[in-house]
Amino acid sequence: MSPDTRNVAEMDPLTQTRTAAAAAPSGDLRAEAERALRALVGSDDAALREDQWRAVEALVAERRRALVVQRTGWGKSAVYFVATALLRARGSGPTLIVSPLLALMRDQVAAAGRAGIRAVTVNSANVTEWDQIHAAIAAGEVDVLLCSPERLNNPAFRDEVLPRLAADTGLVVVDEAHCVSDWGHDFRPDYRRIRTLLEDLPRGTPVLATTATANARVSDDVAEQLATDGADVLVLRGALDRDSLRLAVLPRADAATRIAWLADHLGSFSGSGIVYCLTVAMAGEVAEQLRAAGHDVAAYTGQTEPAERERLEADLAANRVRALVATSALGMGFDKPDLAFVVHLGAPSSPIAYYQQIGRAGRALDRADVVLLPGPEDRAIWDYFGSLAFPPEESVRATLAALAEAPDATASTARLETAVDLRRSRLEMMLSVLDVDGAVQRVRGGWRATGAAWAYDAERYERVAQARRAEQAAMEEYERVSDGEPRRAQEDRDSGSERPHREGGHGCRMAFLRAELDDPALEPGWRCGRCDVCVGSWLAPLPTGEEVEEVRARIERPGVEVLPRRQWPTGMAALGLELRGRIAEEERAEPGMALARLDGLGLAARVRDALAPRPDGQEALQVVPADLRPAVRAVLTQWTPGVDGVVLVASERHPALVEHLARGAAGVLGVPVVGQVAAAPGTSAGRHDVNSAQRLASVVRRLELDLAPAARAGLAGKRVLLVDDLTDSGWTLTVAARLLRQAGAAAVTPFVLGMR
Template identity: 70%
Template structure:
């Protein structure tokens, strides 16, 4: 047994670490780095790449700032973990890693543990452990602290924790640093705080920024955020910029002609069925959550072993699905961009895009998941007719116009103590909560407002609307969309990978270079778009109506403060049963027709003839599976009363039961907005809706099962409140039915 300097008995781990450190001191810096790398990857033959070593040397020996732009799978995480081990051995403080990918860094953290690096994470899911983690940091027992960029927006973290970390950090890492530029204000606004963080670092604190996807514009913007003058050369700058080739020798790129949803689904089913045993599993990317879920559902029904993975997937389920993909227990995950940066599967055999991302940068980043450890991986883009409409929708969620921002600032100025909660601010502007929060975060970064307990407060600092910056970002977004369309339209004289490398300003791309592997260089290698029976089967599947509605089970917190005495879980005697809708409004196939019928521009009319068959099909299948109701109650719509009434009477006719009443709005209370938070939406609905039954219907209701019909459901609170009214009036069960589900 050895003893520590304080006289306490050291553990065997402490003894081993002390001996290891003593051994490291006797080696050259590069030898030390190689030794750490081998423990990190678990291979004795592992060797540092030249640029990995250059970055580590700059950070450890020269205390410089470095920007590393290297393709996915190159080993950027190895740079900061090896540098951490060497800096800690020299007595430096812990490394602070700012990353948006904490949930996807399990493999890297496990590898770091193998190398003797002790990592901790601070996130919203482990707040009860923060004090213990801070104490361990203070006692020198933490080598790496990982936190999300959103932590930088937490007032307590910024005031109480960040200054200490900045003063004591041995290394600061900005992971996925393209977020500073590529999404900027409308994706990770908290990344813009990094300039302030870096300014406050003690002189000589090394900083590493890493990304896999950066063209010259992105590199310039990231360099600007790091405090680097973009016009400086690498040799004369205090910052080392390392950019490598974007060539991926394992990737085979192809694009199919643009087609409708049924053709693309039939093609995808054929493609996945053609994958040979042992060729590895892959990822199929879609542009929306609904598309991912719907495509996965249709493929499973056809016998293909897939699962959906989106931002709406439960975190525990995400981890299980990642493990299934890593172990090749599924043919593919049908995913949104939620499965992207940070996911590492060396033998990923293919990446298919069912719909094109809006920029070559996003596309290259996602296809970079494939082919890291295999000789051949297929990358196929299957563009859709709806792609540009989806791009426009997400583009519309960018930073709001100046008039909207000024309205929020005026509402704060008029509020007591110039402070207001989010619900109070929502009455001042027509923004959903998520977008309003994003806007306030940008204003916080700009110094105009600050988050305080109970809401947001004006700081008194003058604020200028940066129209030039927002216009520049919008122009860049449009340019990238055009580039993506150009990529789709390339002719045989071109090369797909050369196009992507040129668009991302690959410094190692030479004039006239061709990959020799893509469909333009070597000929197509994927099945052609199908016709005939296959497509009709897919079209029939997409036209199949029916989507489950899961009833609400929990009231939002804080309802008594809004005059609504509802709290906790809904009792079984007051809640709805699982319901059905005809289609998701953000899906493909039948969803497009439902979406059109329920759009704000659509006139209030009867259910269109082409949707009546779908309504009848859902209700008939439901009845055949055991649906039994004694009557129909309609939720009277303020904006589409004719549509709702026609839908309800049609449902009653199909089921052979009578209309028994309605859930009616109180005339003196106007309909509430749907783009507000859950508590505010429930407050409006609870104050506004009332059960309207005839005396005979009310007398006959107890013990009966009722179908509750509405035109669509969004938050779910209208159906929840209406069902509760019917249950309290004696209904034995209430089963919701709607045309559209958002």
């Protein structure tokens, strides 16, 4: 380090800003920046785009804060790695990059290494390395630290590592910064904690926020949150057209038709790509069907193990597979410049999410194909995920009260489950939001109430919900874009969607997406000249007839294993129940079977319809629908559980349906219906959308055996088929099986119509 540079590093931030800018004339600094870029990308003729250079200049010479909103593949990561190289050369501390996904972190560490930048990551996949990494940071041996937003609120990291980073960091980068905005609380609540981090930075510390998926509302919100203490924020928004992408939409169709089309035409796409599905179950089933049709594909979801995810990403990057059939878990951060196609079997819930996902394709290709095959189940899936938004005020207040009453106002998540009726994932999301809001604090072993006043921001949560509904309506509108079709359909107005009219999207799919993202470069009347609306469809029509029926027969093959519960939830004693540890083998259910998963394909739609609530004034379905009976018979005869009798779980939702299912199963197996597990007098079914401990407590207090004396006397040593309509948490089947086993049954095997 030169003496001049050392002196600059020791000055106060304002003097440092002026001196650094004067010491590095614009021309010299740009030349230095482009040398760093060439090292980063491994190309001797690489040059910075004008907005890339403007951002680097703002960060390095002016020590400003900047928001860069540019299309996927534009080179946003080059900005912060080049800026890091220049800042480190001038004596600045390490760069902190808040990055949302492991795939993104792996790619960024590799990119930094190519430029000689020492980058490390702290995430859930390298826990054993954390102490070593923290020591390297303290010793000044790290140029870049990448961490997840949740890591900012890990007690040890927040209290021991983050203060040193905030004091010494040379640059803070917030990647995928749209998650900072209001709507992001559903995705990564701890992104909102970044504002606190920014407020603690020394004055003059440069900050860069980047995203490809922000409309004007989100961009303004993120820029406002960057502007702590009146900081000047440079906003650079570029054109969002992706001139390599060729967009098309096929008519809405059922799953069998869409899979048949894809199985026939996957081979016609060049290169390798991604097939997106809306649920984990769908991704697995579609991958299975495509493999059966001879395609080399694999499923990739949020339930895929981290090591397997990394292997699958590498396989796709090296074209060792034709496609990954993925949920949105394969999204932000996956970088394959020659990804040749993206197909969606089912539409994402917003044009913003859709643009982000299709942006994986065509970064280094002249053409990449993007095809949407929407399904009739899309809106139901959107509604389900929307139902998992921020909980109602009474649930939040109950959580705060439970914390306040706990010893030292501190409790683990498991302990809170015994006092609050929220599922674990939703409870943890809510606690993260409360943490950001200052009402609670994450501590070792759980959560602590701070005692700070907290107000339920119903207006904000409703605003987020309205934005979500408007985005769903816009996604359905995208499907209908055609030359000459009105931009806003009457059905949207009838549904109460409050969507502003946007100019520029009429008659072109890419123009529609650019308009939805408020692309500042979109000119009135612009058309891409590539999509199926601009030039006509180049896709084969959806199939009919025999090939569809062959797929339908495969995906409607009935039977999904129902695994028994093996462990009681923690803390049941707090609910007055002495249930702890492993469920005794002699009280446990056997592995059972469901006709279909409700979030799957094939039979799932018919099972969902059979179990769906009926309109007011109409009774629930009285019998198993005729078109499901062959599937019931097939599962029971092929599975052959070998039972001596049938016991049903009396249902409040579908009493006649469950009785009909039980008697039908008994007839197929040639055994009698010997009784039921029913509700104790004066009890009700209780809610199902609650956490595991609360659901178990409700079930234990409600269920009891209802067997005739002769049936109870003859139960010893018998094998029982336990019949119900639906399994969700699994506790009804677990408790019912335990009652039967305690009464002498040798084995209890569950059979249900649907599994959620």
